[in-house]
Amino acid sequence: MPSIHSVLPVLALFAMSAQAANDPNSYAETDKVRVTDLALDVHVAFQSRQIIGKVELSLDWRDKGARELKLDTRDLSIATVELVDAAGKSSPAKFSLGAVDKILGTPLLIEFGEQMPKVRVSYATNPNASGLQWLGEAQTAGKKHPFLFSQSQAIHARSWVPLQDTPAVRFTYKADVHVPKPLRAVMSANNNPDATVGSGEFHFEMDKPIPSYLLAIAVGDIAVKTTGPRTAVYAEPSMVDKAAKEFEDTEKMIVATEKLYGDYRWGRYDILVLPPSFPFGGMENPRMTFATPTVIVGDKSLTSLVAHELAHSWSGNLVTNSSWKDIWLNEGFTSYVENRIVEAVYGCEQGDMEDVISQFGLKKEMADLAPNDQLLMLAPLDGRDPDEALTDVAYIKGAWFLTFLEKRYGRPAFDAFLRGWFDAHAFQSVDSDVFITYLQKNLVDKHPGKTKPAELDAWLKQPGLPETAEPAKSARFDKVDAARTEWLDGKRDAAALAAAKWGTQETVRFLEGLPEKLDAKQLTELDGALHFNGTANGEIAQRWYPLTVRSGFAAARPSIEKFLIGIGRRKLIMPTWEALMATPDGLAFAEGVFAKARQGYHPITTGSVQAALDKAKKKN
Ligand code: BES
Ligand code: ZN
Numbered sequence: 001m002p003s004i005h006s007v008l009p010v011l012a013l014f015a016m017s018a019q020a021a022n023d024p025n026s027y028a029e030t031d032k033v034r035v036t037d038l039a040l041d042v043h044v045a046f047q048s049r050q051i052i053g054k055v056e057l058s059l060d061w062r063d064k065g066a067r068e069l070k071l072d073t074r075d076l077s078i079a080t081v082e083l084v085d086a087a088g089k090s091s092p093a094k095f096s097l098g099a100v101d102k103i104l105g106t107p108l109l110i111e112f113g114e115q116m117p118k119v120r121v122s123y124a125t126n127p128n129a130s131g132l133q134w135l136g137e138a139q140t141a142g143k144k145h146p147f148l149f150s151q152s153q154a155i156h157a158r159s160w161v162p163l164q165d166t167p168a169v170r171f172t173y174k175a176d177v178h179v180p181k182p183l184r185a186v187m188s189a190n191n192n193p194d195a196t197v198g199s200g201e202f203h204f205e206m207d208k209p210i211p212s213y214l215l216a217i218a219v220g221d222i223a224v225k226t227t228g229p230r231t232a233v234y235a236e237p238s239m240v241d242k243a244a245k246e247f248e249d250t251e252k253m254i255v256a257t258e259k260l261y262g263d264y265r266w267g268r269y270d271i272l273v274l275p276p277s278f279p280f281g282g283m284e285n286p287r288m289t290f291a292t293p294t295v296i297v298g299d300k301s302l303t304s305l306v307a308h309e310l311a312h313s314w315s316g317n318l319v320t321n322s323s324w325k326d327i328w329l330n331e332g333f334t335s336y337v338e339n340r341i342v343e344a345v346y347g348c349e350q351g352d353m354e355d356v357i358s359q360f361g362l363k364k365e366m367a368d369l370a371p372n373d374q375l376l377m378l379a380p381l382d383g384r385d386p387d388e389a390l391t392d393v394a395y396i397k398g399a400w401f402l403t404f405l406e407k408r409y410g411r412p413a414f415d416a417f418l419r420g421w422f423d424a425h426a427f428q429s430v431d432s433d434v435f436i437t438y439l440q441k442n443l444v445d446k447h448p449g450k451t452k453p454a455e456l457d458a459w460l461k462q463p464g465l466p467e468t469a470e471p472a473k474s475a476r477f478d479k480v481d482a483a484r485t486e487w488l489d490g491k492r493d494a495a496a497l498a499a500a501k502w503g504t505q506e507t508v509r510f511l512e513g514l515p516e517k518l519d520a521k522q523l524t525e526l527d528g529a530l531h532f533n534g535t536a537n538g539e540i541a542q543r544w545y546p547l548t549v550r551s552g553f554a555a556a557r558p559s560i561e562k563f564l565i566g567i568g569r570r571k572l573i574m575p576t577w578e579a580l581m582a583t584p585d586g587l588a589f590a591e592g593v594f595a596k597a598r599q600g601y602h603p604i605t606t607g608s609v610q611a612a613l614d615k616a617k618k619k620n
Pocket of ligand 1: 154279280282304305387390
């Protein structure tokens with residue numbers, strides 16, 4: 001019988017030993033003790049830009065000899081630590097903060113004379129906490145109230161709560177959150193869309209065990225609009241109607257996913273639309289996805305973002321990578337499920353176009369990656385920032401591998417297999433080795449002759465793309481490609497391109513197939529007919545502006561400046577920053593724009609732009 005392990009003996013051994021080891025991106029010693037529940041009581045202080053309060057952690061001691069708890073923190077001020085006994089009586093504990101590590105933060109070491117069921121830590125966050133963004137009134141749409149939001153993935157929860165910040169540990173949580181009276185607080189928990197705002201007091205409960213990177217909070221002038229029996233959109237008042245319209249298909253998406261992979265297990269599924277500085281497209285915080293406003297373009301063409309974050313309710317939130325080297329188990333599976341949802345709700349043509357664009361992006365990104373970073377199963381991330389190890393390999397090569405399996409085994413068998421994977425590992429944190437064993441037993445061995453061990457080995461263990469990676473195809477894109485060629489050959493004018501009334505994906509395809517540079521006449525013609533400068537569609541902007549920069553087309557600069565200052569979503573703006581930084585003149589312009597943009601950026605985005613600047617300056 002073909003066995004994956006028979007061709008992967010070294011890998012299997014390595015994976016087994018890695019499973020027992022602690023997560024290198026956390027100080028937690030999970031073999032000794034694990035946090036099982038967390039009770040927060042915190043004040044959100046906009047004046048000082050701090051979260052101040054206490055957290056009570058319930059502990060499951062696994063090693064009877066252990067007398068120490070190591071928590072992750074980053075830039076936290078710890079006021080007191082108390083041990084709490086079974087009767088609820090507290091006593092002061094001895095504690096100390098270890099050395100500061102640039103990537104990991106600072107371990108908080110708490111001594112126990114004897115093992116106690118709970119520990120209580122009083123603390124305050126730093127105004128520059130890496131996992132929080134504090135927005136002044138001016139940075140909101142309403143301009144009247146400040147706004148706060150968290151982004152904990154991958155290892156930023158430790159900057160606003162002292163905890164075991166590893167996805168290997170799951171805990172339930174509750175929270176009492178005190179905010180300025182007119183504001184609403186929401187969390188990755190049981191938000192009540194009918195809750196009255198005005199008391200400044202909010203209580204939350206998450207009764208399902210989640211990993212720390214899914215801990216989330218936002219506070220602001222947030223309105224709610226219901227979009228379905230278990231869905232609503234939360235946003236600043238001026239955005240909420242538009243957002244609700246854009247995301248009106250959310251319930252349809254949930255139904256489609258349930259049909260494929262079983263019940264949605266989290267109760268409500270709400271979406272919080274954040275101000276434009278949110279550094280990501282979306283974040284799958286349980287019960288409340290956090291989303292960028294940049295996908296609200298009026299025609300639902302970018303709502304695959306919702307499909308993606310919703311899909312995480314199965315792949316990632318229910319079955320979770322136990323450390324960040326295995327993030328393809330979260331993002332690859334989710335990108336695959338995302339495409340199945342898009343196909344079910346919007347049809348095959350839409351799904352195919354999105355697949356072609358994703359695969360184009362993967363190939364482009366992979367060309368610049370070291371072979372080790374082209375692997376689905378990364379080496380343990382010792383000494384590496386997990387945010388920086390994340391590439392399209394996890395997302396798109398991961399999804400592509402599952403599509404390969406789907407094609408070989410057929411949808412009936414593969415769909416049942418994937419549903420079984422989610423069911424068998426629900427509310428568990430697992431690594432790639434667990435998946436490989438499950439795959440072998442429940443798909444490969446059950447349906448012999450469909451895949452060869454060497455083919456699986458190529459997907460799981462080799463860099464690059466295997467020979468068996470079948471490219472996605474789109475008939476609509478074939479037409480776009482033909483139109484582009486005719487335009488480049490002078491046989492069609494730009495007005496005729498505009499007349500085709502392309503959707504977002506077709507326009508993206510058009511731009512991606514253009515040569516590295518165009519001349520000013522061509523760019524002027526395109527912009528005149530298709531109005532790219534100043535576009536509100538970030539997917540178009542992130543491809544158009546770098547083209548203008550490479551082509552030395554200065555007429556786009558005012559629009560570029562507005563784009564880079566107005567949006568903080570990294571994926572959309574980094575290509576333009578990088579294109580600018582490639583020439584001395586562009587670099588000077590970029591530095592000027594960054595000086596204005598940075599005060600509005602999230603710490604994660606500031607970090608990315610600063611790193612690109614440092615690199616560019618070294619080169620020049
Ligand atoms: N979980 C990710 C976002 C993330 C990953 C944050 C790693 C921090 C570290 C989220 O589900 C995601 O993948 N978002 C994408 C959108 C998606 C449509 C591909 C994004 O933000 O671009
Ligand atoms: Zn994702």
